[in-house]
Amino acid sequence: MASVLFRLGRFxxxxxxxxxxxxxxxxxxxxxxxxxxxxxxxxDFDLPGTDSGTATSQVAKYxxxxxxxxxxxSTSVLVAADDGLAAHTGRIDxxxxxxxxxxxxxxxxxxxxxxxxAAANPQVASSVVGxxxxxxxxxxxxxxxxxxxxxxxxDKLVDIMDQxxxxxxxxxxxxxxxxxxxxGATAELLGFGVAFIVMIIAFxxxxxxxxxxxxxxxxxxxxxxLVTLAAQFLDVNQTATAIVTMLGIAVSIDYALFIVSRxxxxxxxxxxxxxxxxxxxxxxxxxxxxxxxxVVIAVVALMVVGIPLITQMGAGAAVAVVIAVASALTLIxxxxxxxxxxxxxxxxxxxxxxxxxxxxxxxxxxxxxxxxGKPIAFIVVGLALLAVAAIPATKMELGLSMTxxxxxxAQSLLARGFGEGINGPLLVVxxxxxxxxxxxxxxxxxxxxxxxxxxxxxxxxTWIGNGSPEPNTGADSALISVIPxxxxxxxxxxxxxxxxxxxxxxxEQAGAQLHVxxxxxxxxxxxSKLSSALIPYLIVVVGLxxxxxxxxxxxxxxxxxxxVGFIFSVLATIGLTVAIFQEGAxxxxxxxxxxxxxxxxxxxxxxxxxxxxxxVFLTTRMREEFLNGMSAKDAIIAxxxxxxxxxxxxxxxxxxxxxxxxLSPDTISKMLGFGLAVAVLxxxxxxxxxxxxxxxxxxxxxxxxxxxxxDKLVPDFDIEGTAVRDTGLxxxxxxxxxxxxxxxxxxxxxxx
Numbered sequence: 001m002a003s004v005l006f007r008l009g010r011f012x013x014x015x016x017x018x019x020x021x022x023x024x025x026x027x028x029x030x031x032x033x034x035x036x037x038x039x040x041x042x043x044d045f046d047l048p049g050t051d052s053g054t055a056t057s058q059v060a061k062y063x064x065x066x067x068x069x070x071x072x073x074s075t076s077v078l079v080a081a082d083d084g085l086a087a088h089t090g091r092i093d094x095x096x097x098x099x100x101x102x103x104x105x106x107x108x109x110x111x112x113x114x115x116x117x118a119a120a121n122p123q124v125a126s127s128v129v130g131x132x133x134x135x136x137x138x139x140x141x142x143x144x145x146x147x148x149x150x151x152x153x154x155d156k157l158v159d160i161m162d163q164x165x166x167x168x169x170x171x172x173x174x175x176x177x178x179x180x181x182x183x184g185a186t187a188e189l190l191g192f193g194v195a196f197i198v199m200i201i202a203f204x205x206x207x208x209x210x211x212x213x214x215x216x217x218x219x220x221x222x223x224x225x226l227v228t229l230a231a232q233f234l235d236v237n238q239t240a241t242a243i244v245t246m247l248g249i250a251v252s253i254d255y256a257l258f259i260v261s262r263x264x265x266x267x268x269x270x271x272x273x274x275x276x277x278x279x280x281x282x283x284x285x286x287x288x289x290x291x292x293x294x295v296v297i298a299v300v301a302l303m304v305v306g307i308p309l310i311t312q313m314g315a316g317a318a319v320a321v322v323i324a325v326a327s328a329l330t331l332i333x334x335x336x337x338x339x340x341x342x343x344x345x346x347x348x349x350x351x352x353x354x355x356x357x358x359x360x361x362x363x364x365x366x367x368x369x370x371x372x373g374k375p376i377a378f379i380v381v382g383l384a385l386l387a388v389a390a391i392p393a394t395k396m397e398l399g400l401s402m403t404x405x406x407x408x409x410a411q412s413l414l415a416r417g418f419g420e421g422i423n424g425p426l427l428v429v430x431x432x433x434x435x436x437x438x439x440x441x442x443x444x445x446x447x448x449x450x451x452x453x454x455x456x457x458x459x460x461x462t463w464i465g466n467g468s469p470e471p472n473t474g475a476d477s478a479l480i481s482v483i484p485x486x487x488x489x490x491x492x493x494x495x496x497x498x499x500x501x502x503x504x505x506x507x508e509q510a511g512a513q514l515h516v517x518x519x520x521x522x523x524x525x526x527x528s529k530l531s532s533a534l535i536p537y538l539i540v541v542v543g544l545x546x547x548x549x550x551x552x553x554x555x556x557x558x559x560x561x562x563x564v565g566f567i568f569s570v571l572a573t574i575g576l577t578v579a580i581f582q583e584g585a586x587x588x589x590x591x592x593x594x595x596x597x598x599x600x601x602x603x604x605x606x607x608x609x610x611x612x613x614x615x616v617f618l619t620t621r622m623r624e625e626f627l628n629g630m631s632a633k634d635a636i637i638a639x640x641x642x643x644x645x646x647x648x649x650x651x652x653x654x655x656x657x658x659x660x661x662x663l664s665p666d667t668i669s670k671m672l673g674f675g676l677a678v679a680v681l682x683x684x685x686x687x688x689x690x691x692x693x694x695x696x697x698x699x700x701x702x703x704x705x706x707x708x709x710x711d712k713l714v715p716d717f718d719i720e721g722t723a724v725r726d727t728g729l730x731x732x733x734x735x736x737x738x739x740x741x742x743x744x745x746x747x748x749x750x751x752x
Contacts, residue, residue, distance in 0.1 A: 002282040006724040009281025009333045016337030030225040039232035050525040055517025058429045062477035073142040075175035078413040098160045106143040130417025146176045154180040172410035191657035202649040205344040212256030219327040220248040223320040240312035248320035250657045254650040255328035275728025277333045282724035291616040292325035295609030301540045305533040364644025368637040375694035382691040389572035392579040398527045399489045399594025408591040424488025424520035428480040441510035442478035454496045456483040488520040526597045562615045569683035607679040614688040618643045632700045651684035
């Protein structure tokens with residue numbers, strides 16, 4: 001592999017303009033295709049193979065009008081006053097008038113003052129006015145798809161609410177208009193900005209710092225365009241793009257950083273720049289390929305969960321990683337060829353240790369000496385800290401609330417005025433496959449549900465059918481909307497859902513199917529599906545990656561240590577995420593709540609891939625120096641000298657990119673951003689740079705060996721690039737052979 005990558009890197013360096021033009025043409029071509037086809041992302045959350053998934057599909061099939069209404073924009077505006085809404089009737093009338101002026105309001109007359117509505121129709125008073133007349137509900141429905149709303153409409157609603165938040169009247173909103181994201185590329189720009197600063201410090205030169213950024217932008221834009229184009233031919237949910245953007249930016253910069261750093265090291269050794277690029281791609285590029293492969297395995301394996309959204313996240317992330325690897329192996333050498341001798345200019349003199357010097361004593365080298373000098377202390381302290389951080393994970397509660405922080409005040413008013421369950425209705429669907437009338441079993445089901453605990457206003461419970469011209473006459477399907485008293489995530493609500501499902505045998509005896517859907521039911525089924533898929537997923541990911549690492553490191557100990565370390569870091573990450581987002585620790589989150597149901601398995605997949613990235617980047621250099629004659633301890637320190645700064649810089653960049661997404665109003669991006677940032681911090685710094693090298697130091701030479709029988713079976717991929725290590729160097733050059741051995745010494749290359 002090293003020889004192939006050497007030739008690839010050299011070719012791209014020599015044919016720089018053709019390679020750059022090819023990349024730009026590909027990205028522009030995909031962008032034009034997206035512009036012409038205008039693909040649309042899927043809006044629905046699908047959960048096939050579950051009871052709630054079946055209910056969702058049946059609502060879409062047998063109640064298309066209801067389903068279409070669910071797709072249309074709907075926003076709940078809440079008004080509240082401690083002295084009663086009646087004292088603010090005039091202000092509320094003015095508010096209603098302004099709300100009717102929003103774009104494409106479906107029925108302006110239905111946007112009404114709740115106090116007036118309650119007085120005119122006492123039968124519906126409890127549905128529009130609550131908390132003894134202190135909280136009111138104004139429903140604004142628009143004749144527009146939720147996905148077609150834009151930030152201008154969101155801003156218009158916010159301006160209206162701000163206008164009437166006076167004289168003791170509280171005005172809040174939740175729903176479609178409040179879920180429109182208007183932040184644009186703030187998170188991405190912040191991530192790129194921090195990455196640029198870190199790379200300036202890492203390289204001590206401006207142009208070299210720009211190269212990874214430019215190539216990352218090309219790669220990420222290309223990936224997003226490809227995923228968007230895929231929506232023309234496949235069902236792709238827009239939510240899946242969040243992880244694609246995060247991971248694409250991070251790995252693109254990291255892989256580029258690794259290649260450029262190795263190129264600078266190879267330039268110092270001598271030979272032509274073209275050969276130096278070839279050696280950099282042949283050595284560091286091999287590590288990039290295998291690092292990328294482990295990430296791809298980790299995210300593609302998410303398909304074993306069987307949930308389309310998570311499969312799409314994994315597939316999109318895999319595309320991002322593949323493009324990042326391809327960019328690092330081809331576009332980076334071409335960019336280095338285009339900049340020529342100016343790649344590491346202008347130099348910034350006050351930045352120390354920007355270039356690796358065998359006589360320098362950088363922070364990472366000093367850390368390496370500390371770790372190898374006192375390995376037991378680093379192992380015990382590092383693992384103990386992670387174990388303590390993991391404790392809150394035992395209290396984890398899963399949910400599927402996409403409510404943003406801006407909607408939380410309105411959600412609180414909804415719960416206060418109309419009960420917590422109003423945010424999570426259960427949709428009960430009955431259907432007869434033979435087209436027979438379903439009135440009798442529908443009414444029996446309603447009568448049964450009325451007897452159950454935790455049902456809000458059971459006397460008003462009814463069903464609607466799909467008959468024509470009268471909905472409840474000759475219907476073969478029925479829909480019952482059940483509003484629980486308890487919150488969507490409450491145990492009582494889930495018990496109510498299961499009690500309704502227990503009526504399924506009675507429905508089947510009457511020739512009908514019974515399924516329960518709605519967000520609460522989806523959350524429960526999703527949690528169950530994720531729980532059952534977690535162990536198979538871990539077996540697939542860890543098993544395949546373990547086999548790959550055996551081939552990469554030609555060792556049993558290093559893959560085992562890497563895997564166990566990952567378990568500590570991911571549990572600690574989940575623990576800290578629970579502490580901050582669910583328990584409200586440190587007051588960082590104003591409205592704590594359950595952890596997103598799919599967050600743990602997404603974290604496991606992505607974090608495992610990233611963990612192996614840093615494992616490969618740092619440890620392959622240690623093994624390379626060990627194979628080229630260094631003692632086990634000196635090889636670890638050499639790994640810190642050449643890889644420590646790069647890994648630390650890459651980790652800081654990843655942490656910054658992920659943490660920047662916490663600025664997003666989107667709950668998924670916020671929680672994913674925090675979890676991934678913390679995961680990289682714990683895994684890269686504590687596990688990869690402290691605990692793993694400490695254990696390797698204790699093992700000594702035993703860490704780098706395979707049993708004789710296994711050594712014959714494992715293919716040699718030459719990830720250290722031994723075959724091209726000295727290609728292009730004069731055999732008399734003092735830097736030929738071991739790059740870490742001074743010119744007065746000669747290294748003895750160990751046999752494999």
